[in-house]
Amino acid sequence: MPNIEDQTITAADPNVDPLAGTVFSSHRTVEAPPLELPVALKPNTRLKMDGKKFLSLLPESAIPVAFFDPQYRGVLEKLSYGNEGENRGKRRAALEQMTEKLIAQFIRGIDKALIPSGHLFLWVDKFHLCQGVKAWLDGTNLDIVDMLTWDKGTFGMGYRTRRRAEYCVVLQKQPRRAKGVWKIHNIPDVVRESVSQRDHPHAKPVDLQGMLMAAVSHEGDYVIDPAAGSFSVLQAALNQRRTFLGCDLNG
Numbered sequence: 001m002p003n004i005e006d007q008t009i010t011a012a013d014p015n016v017d018p019l020a021g022t023v024f025s026s027h028r029t030v031e032a033p034p035l036e037l038p039v040a041l042k043p044n045t046r047l048k049m050d051g052k053k054f055l056s057l058l059p060e061s062a063i064p065v066a067f068f069d070p071q072y073r074g075v076l077e078k079l080s081y082g083n084e085g086e087n088r089g090k091r092r093a094a095l096e097q098m099t100e101k102l103i104a105q106f107i108r109g110i111d112k113a114l115i116p117s118g119h120l121f122l123w124v125d126k127f128h129l130c131q132g133v134k135a136w137l138d139g140t141n142l143d144i145v146d147m148l149t150w151d152k153g154t155f156g157m158g159y160r161t162r163r164r165a166e167y168c169v170v171l172q173k174q175p176r177r178a179k180g181v182w183k184i185h186n187i188p189d190v191v192r193e194s195v196s197q198r199d200h201p202h203a204k205p206v207d208l209q210g211m212l213m214a215a216v217s218h219e220g221d222y223v224i225d226p227a228a229g230s231f232s233v234l235q236a237a238l239n240q241r242r243t244f245l246g247c248d249l250n251g
């Protein structure tokens with residue numbers, strides 16, 4: 001049962017296109033090429049590997065969908081609440097932090113691996129949303145095409161307001177187009193889904209990520225995540241009958 005609250009999100013009937021004649025389409029015409037993977041990359045497993053190395057092993061222009069949820073250094077530097085030695089704060093502080101330079105390198109690696117018109121779903125917190133992510137896109141073929149807000153339904157920390165949302169920036173590799181590429185058109189841009197953070201302090205919503213990958217890929221297509229944390233994208237890919245490829249430094 002999907003965990004997304006208050007919304008019915010369904011894939012279109014493949015035999016009927018109610019959007020025919022409009023600028024939208026409920027059918028996808030873009031196909032990813034067949035892949036020959038190096039032996040080090042095993043699909044549908046929790047690979048323990050550096051994400052940059054993982055990306056360097058991927059064939060170029062081969063992957064239709066990527067998710068990336070960086071371990072932001074800025075979060076700890078700018079939002080230290082004094083709970084870093086306790087409970088979830090302790091687990092968060094123990095994770096390897098990523099510099100801005102490293103994040104940009106990951107994004108360049110993802111850009112290389114994506115097929116033309118492929119998508120990257122990039123998770124950002126409100127600090128990075130306000131500062132902007134454009135600098136990370138320099139030298140890539142990626143354009144910002146949309147953004148979703150994930151309402152976690154629970155309150156986090158915050159000096160002024162308490163954090164309850166995170167954001168998913170939708171990037172598309174050129175050529176930028178929706179028709180024949182993005183096939184589910186009833187995903188709202190604010191989605192509430194509760195997530196247990198028992199396994200990982202930054203676990204992301206499985207059903208929302210599943211809907212997003214279903215919108216921009218076919219069954220069996222590869223979905224990558226080079227910093228997978230709790231491997232929520234693996235779970236989403238299995239639910240959606242996609243093929244996951246991804247890793248985390250901690251496996």
Ligand SMILES: C[S@@+](CC[C@H](N)C(=O)[O-])C[C@H]1O[C@@H](n2cnc3c(N)ncnc32)[C@H](O)[C@@H]1O
Pocket residue numbers: 049050051052069070071072095096097098200202203204205226227228229230231232233247248249250
């Ligand atoms: C924000 S978390 C990802 C959470 C994930 N999206 C989920 O749903 O659970 C970022 C992850 O990046 C990992 N990480 C940091 N540096 C890495 C690197 N160089 N290569 C691979 N993973 C890395 C951390 O171990 C952490 O688990």
